[in-house]
Amino acid sequence: MSFLFPRYCHSNLPIADYGDGCYIVDKQGKRYLDGSGGAAVSCLGHSDPQVTEALKQQLDKIAFAHTGFLSSEPAEALAETLIKLAPEGIERVYLVSGGSEAVEASIKLARQYFLEIDQPQRHRVIARQQSYHGNTLGALAAGGNEWRRAQFAPLMVETSHIAPCYEYRGKQDGETTYEFGQRVANELETELLRVGPESVMAFIAEPVVGATSGAVPAVEGYFKRIREICDNYGVLLILDEVMCGMGRTGSLFACEQDGVSPDILTIAKGLGAGYQPIGAMLCSGAIYNAISEGSGFFQHGHTYMGHPMAATAASAVLTAITERDLLSAVNQQGDLLTQKLHEAFDEHPHIGDIRGRGLFRGIELVEDRDSKTPFAKSQQLNKKIKAAAFEAGLICYPMGGTIDGQNGDHILLAPPFIISNTQIDELVEKLSLAI
Ligand code: PMP
DSSP states (O other): OOOOOOSSTTOOOOOEEEEEBTEEEETTOOEEEETTHHHHTOTTOBSOHHHHHHHHHHHHHOSOOOTTTOOOHHHHHHHHHHHHHSOTTEEEEEEESSHHHHHHHHHHHHHHHHHHTTOTTOOEEEEETTOOOOSSHHHHHHSOOHHHHGGGGGGOOOEEEEOOOOHHHHOOTTOOHHHHHHHHHHHHHHHHHHHOGGGEEEEEEOSEEOTTTSSEEOOTTHHHHHHHHHHHHTOEEEEEOTTTTTTTTSSSSGGGGGTOOOSEEEEOGGGTBTTBOOEEEEEEHHHHHHHHHTTSOOSOOOTTTTOHHHHHHHHHHHHHHHHTTHHHHHHHHHHHHHHHHHHHHTTOTTEEEEEEETTEEEEEEOSBTTTTBOOOGGGOHHHHHHHHHHHTTEEOEEEEOTTTSSSOEEEEEOOOTTOOHHHHHHHHHHHHHHO
């Protein structure tokens, strides 16, 4: 009998016993290849000795010091490293305990920034359909997933949603990829003019859409145009790299590949790599200075922010990524994984699209390839694939709602950066079996 309140009330999950690189072993001794790093979390795999050792040493020194009174060496060191590596213009790091907290903080920071610079009318957020930014109320409002939002709608920050940059489904006949990107980016301007640009504080988007769409990268030029529109109307650009950041797409920050720098950047998941719960909101010097020279106090905070153990884990993860040249591994193994997925599925009648960057790959399932018709939600296809893969000893991240929040299915792959060639073969083989 379990006394836990699980996510799915009637689930009866196996108990994870220990980790072994790219595998998790349960209490019955069954091994699962972690093909999605949980949910793009475990970028170093499980039981990494370097991270474990760093955590043990920090635990012997001090586990917790409340940031209302004291800073800590791990938090200071992590912030310094992140700023050295961050996109241009990013100068400060606000440490929290996960992705939703980072997004929530970014929305509140945007609001406070506009109050500090005397633009109190700016309170709206614009985001995109088929996006996920977290489950706390501000972050949930930003997300463009109707079924997740519906029952909490009366509690939400005012947000509107424009079309995503989803080439497979959005590109029109006769349009080049570039033209498609510019057209969907321009929807931001249309929406700003519709709601009144002076009422909008921020536009938020994932550079590569993860959970809700299955690793959909923006096309070339899209984010440059978005940046231009934000600048023209004085709107902040928040890039949510909670899932796609921290090396997952082959560069430490995904937005590097789009050639843009945001005003606010959120990261989590791969930052602590599952060794500790941690997230971060990074912001520009201009935003930080407006607050530090204004009220001098960001009206937000959490008990566990800047937790020394969490910061220690994140620094150890960043050290591992650098010392072991794991970004090269992500690019190399990402190419291999893509090649193997194409070999396995290019002729498959129900695989519509294979996409992504680095070790962040998505597969979209369709009932009919020519018309790109999705499977109906009632078929529960993604749930069946998830169950079959799990049975075969593979953890992957199948989700539904790809098309309209209801119908459509995709599978998200985000294996550890240390995945070997033979483990890639095993992953594709088990996935084929499940599909
Ligand atoms: N933003 C994005 C892009 C995410 O993918 C997620 C989690 N899937 C979140 C925010 C929320 O993160 P968390 O679950 O750690 O609160």
